[in-house]
């Protein structure tokens with residue numbers, strides 16, 4: 001199946017946390033999502049992602065400043081299923097077979113506070129255990145489970161550098 005997965009991050013951070021945000025983007029990119037929607041204030045991350053794409057390939061994109069409500073509305077209008085990750089949702093292991101059947105998905109993750117409406121507007125509220133942890137971990141596990149591990153074999157196309165997997169040390173080739 002030619003699956004399309006996008007990611008939306010909602011909710012305010014009281015303290016700016018660029019590292020978490022960058023990791024959310026890098027995990028989305030590495031594990032098979034095509035786009036992440038972020039708030040307006042997060043401009044710095046775009047430069048980082050452009051550099052990562054130039055160095056390691058692919059065309060993963062961060063889209064800034066579209067209100068979360070509009071991202072969800074537009075996603076539904078194009079037949080995309082909205083899957084909100086929350087510790088209060090239904091266990092991932094009980095729903096993953098159903099999620100694997102969906103061709104277009106919007107995975108929604110929060111910061112510390114997620115507006116109540118997100119729970120109601122989502123097609124699915126999904127928990128990766130019913131314990132509190134992290135949006136990065138929840139996203140990574142969900143991407144991995146939905147794609148049955150196929151994302152681990154993804155190719156990223158033309159790049160400046162390419163890693164030669166090695167049992168010890170670092171082997172990197174510069175592409176001509």
Ligand SMILES: C[S@@+](CC[C@H](N)C(=O)[O-])C[C@H]1O[C@@H](n2cnc3c(N)ncnc32)[C@H](O)[C@@H]1O
Nearest residue numbers: 085086087109110111127128131133134135138
């Ligand atoms: C710091 S947590 C806040 C925990 C929040 N009370 C919740 O609803 O899951 C930030 C984000 O991590 C994700 N998250 C944390 N624990 C999770 C879990 N067990 N299952 C799914 N997502 C989780 C959610 O997307 C949440 O909005």
